[in-house]
Amino acid sequence: MDSTILLFLLQDGLTNGAIYALLGLALVLVFAVTRVIFVPQGEFVAYGGLTFALLEAGKLPGTAYMVVAFGAAAFAMELVSRRRELAARLVAREAAFKLGLPLAILFLAKAVVAAQPGAVVNLVLTIAIVAPIGPYLYRVAFQPIADASVLVLLITAVGVHLAMTGIGLVFFGAEGLRAPPISSAVLPVGPIVVTGQNLGIYAITAALIVALYLFFGRTITGKALRATAINRIGARLVGIRLALSGRIAFTLAAVIGAVSGVLIVPMTTLYYDTGFLVGLKGFVAAIIGGLVSYPLTAAAALLVGVVEAFASFHASDWKEVIVFTLLLPVLLIRSWTDPHSDEEE
Amino acid sequence: MSALLAVEHLSVAYGRVEAVSDVSLSVAPGEIVTVIGANGAGKSTLLNAAMGLLPARGRVVFDGSDIGSVEAEDRVALGLCLVAEKRELFGAMTVEDNLILGAFRTGRSLAAETLAEVFARFPRLRERRAQLAGTLSGGERQMLAMGRALMSRPRLLMLDEPSLGLAPKVVADIFAIIRDLRATGVAILLVEQNARAALNAADRAYVMELGRIGLEGPASELASDPRIAESYLGLGG
Numbered sequence: 007m008d009s010t011i012l013l014f015l016l017q018d019g020l021t022n023g024a025i026y027a028l029l030g031l032a033l034v035l036v037f038a039v040t041r042v043i044f045v046p047q048g049e050f051v052a053y054g055g056l057t058f059a060l061l062e063a064g065k066l067p068g069t070a071y072m073v074v075a076f077g078a079a080a081f082a083m084e085l086v087s088r089r090r091e092l093a094a095r096l097v098a099r100e101a102a103f104k105l106g107l108p109l110a111i112l113f114l115a116k117a118v119v120a121a122q123p124g125a126v127v128n129l130v131l132t133i134a135i136v137a138p139i140g141p142y143l144y145r146v147a148f149q150p151i152a153d154a155s156v157l158v159l160l161i162t163a164v165g166v167h168l169a170m171t172g173i174g175l176v177f178f179g180a181e182g183l184r185a186p187p188i189s190s191a192v193l194p195v196g197p198i199v200v201t202g203q204n205l206g207i208y209a210i211t212a213a214l215i216v217a218l219y220l221f222f223g224r225t226i227t228g229k230a231l232r233a234t235a236i237n238r239i240g241a242r243l244v245g246i247r248l249a250l251s252g253r254i255a256f257t258l259a260a261v262i263g264a265v266s267g268v269l270i271v272p273m274t275t276l277y278y279d280t281g282f283l284v285g286l287k288g289f290v291a292a293i294i295g296g297l298v299s300y301p302l303t304a305a306a307a308l309l310v311g312v313v314e315a316f317a318s319f320h321a322s323d324w325k326e327v328i329v330f331t332l333l334l335p336v337l338l339i340r341s342w343t344d345p346h347s348d349e350e351e
Numbered sequence: 352m353s354a355l356l357a358v359e360h361l362s363v364a365y366g367r368v369e370a371v372s373d374v375s376l377s378v379a380p381g382e383i384v385t386v387i388g389a390n391g392a393g394k395s396t397l398l399n400a401a402m403g404l405l406p407a408r409g410r411v412v413f414d415g416s417d418i419g420s421v422e423a424e425d426r427v428a429l430g431l432c433l434v435a436e437k438r439e440l441f442g443a444m445t446v447e448d449n450l451i452l453g454a455f456r457t458g459r460s461l462a463a464e465t466l467a468e469v470f471a472r473f474p475r476l477r478e479r480r481a482q483l484a485g486t487l488s489g490g491e492r493q494m495l496a497m498g499r500a501l502m503s504r505p506r507l508l509m510l511d512e513p514s515l516g517l518a519p520k521v522v523a524d525i526f527a528i529i530r531d532l533r534a535t536g537v538a539i540l541l542v543e544q545n546a547r548a549a550l551n552a553a554d555r556a557y558v559m560e561l562g563r564i565g566l567e568g569p570a571s572e573l574a575s576d577p578r579i580a581e582s583y584l585g586l587g588g
Contacts, residue, residue: 090420091420226451226452226455226459229444229448229451229452230452230455232441232443232444233441233444233452236441236442236443236444237439237440237441237442239404239435239437239439240435240439240440240441241441241452242404242422242423242424243402243423243427243432243433243435243439243500244427244452244453244455244456244499244502244503245424245425245427245428245455245456245503246424246452246455247422247424247425248424
């Protein structure tokens with residue numbers, strides 16, 4: 007292998023690794039706040055990527071209707087679970103957020119499709135369409151069992167993943183889609199070329215990580231989310247509603263998934279079920295980070311991306327096997343070095 | 352005088368074991384009330400149920416309205432606050448962030464003002480404001496837990512074993528602060544195994560045994576009651 011191939015594989019790996027880093031961070035975030043191992047994270051990638059590809063092709067994506075359906079389901083759940091305290095104000099507020107908002111998004115999407123304003127607006131619209139699915143999903147599937155064990159939440163997450171894959175098939179169909187690159191710029195660096203798409207991925211990943219860092223470090227909402235992750239009883243004692251923390255965490259997960267999808271759909275053809283495998287790579291990184299450490303997860307994600315790139319060059323049939331085998335030594339070392347501890351104070 | 356908090360016929364069960372049976376008590380505005388009793392008498396369970404952390408039968412009335420269906424998170428907004436036995440701090444966050452989160456439901460402008468008051472009351476916390484809560488000593492942790500609770504501007508502060516595991520000097524400090532808080536008008540419901548210190552600080556007291564209220568009365572009378580002296584003050588035969 008010469009140095010050009012080496013550099014090329016490295017670049018390829020870092021590009022994929024950046025995406026895995028975003029997904030790994032979302033998994034750590036959701037687990038820390040809600041204790042849900044968020045298997046369906048990859049579905050948001052598929053939804054986001056396919057939504058963006060359809061918008062770029064000038065078509066109205068099925069997710070615009072899907073978000074209305076999710077909102078209606080969440081609205082119904084809310085009314086049933088709070089049937090004893092139904093007041094006009096509560097119903098109006100819930101209707102605004104769970105029915106009005108998705109309908110507004112649907113009409114906005116129709117207007118945007120008619121106007122064809124370009125990639126940046128399509129990116130923003132993709133986020134606006136996919137993001138509310140996160141909190142609606144939390145309301146429907148996870149909030150009713152928020153106090154259940156991690157295992158029960160995991161089983162639910164697998165169920166949600168299967169359901170969302172099926173829903174994806176209904177709304178997008180079985181055909182794969184690809185979008186044109188965000189930028190067609192090409193930048194030669196030594197023997198290799200860096201594309202505008204690569205630079206976009208690095209820039210957006212870095213910007214999202216910085217934004218998350220500021221959100222958790224500087225804002226009261228971000229601090230409340232961290233507090234929920236550190237000590238759930240303590241959080242309740244200062245008046246932080248766990249359901250609110252859960253909704254915010256799921257919103258962030260949906261946004262991160264949607265952005266990841268937009269970033270990869272110009273590089274690879276996405277199908278309704280592609281997200282799962284992409285999400286799993288993020289999961290490998292999150293596990294290496296112990297499902298608690300954000301920096302370790304991001305670093306591990308880059309490693310996963312690079313290992314995957316080299317594996318696909320040397321033994322492409324074994325690429326996934328090699329990537330997932332990374333987990334074994336990590337889990338062994340973890341189980342040797344950290345004796346199992348139950349939830350501490 | 353109408354009570355700020357009235358617990359009426361409250362029962363709490365863990366599975367089939369009843370930890371609190373048919374307990375009624377009340378706290379008037381500005382009053383310090385203590386519940387004393389041995390380890391396992393159900394005192395902490397009582398407070399957790401009053402806070403809404405545990406499901407219970409019976410009524411919990413706060414400021415005239417039944418709050419039985421109100422979640423613990425929202426009881427905080429009403430002015431009810433619990434300093435739990437385990438303190439429940441955010442160990443990986445700074446002292447200042449812990450305090451700021453205490454004011455999560457009060458709004459930003461009030462939070463800054465209250466933070467200054469809490470730092471004035473606990474100068475130690477001001478010194479350690481940038482330190483992680485998990486690195487504090489036991490006494491400092493208790494002070495932080497109380498400070499965080501005060502940040503919510505409670506009308507009733509419930510303290511669960513504030514002296515637990517602390518050195519005698521620190522216990523004296525904590526009780527001095529509890530007496531001091533009375534001047535601010537906040538009512539206090541204090542659960543303690545350290546009966547002597549609790550009775551010294553309180554206006555009225557309840558004695559809890561095996562999940563039930565055995566005795567009740569003014570704290571000074573109970574302090575001189577021979578039955579209390581024997582069982583809880585360590586003066587008996």
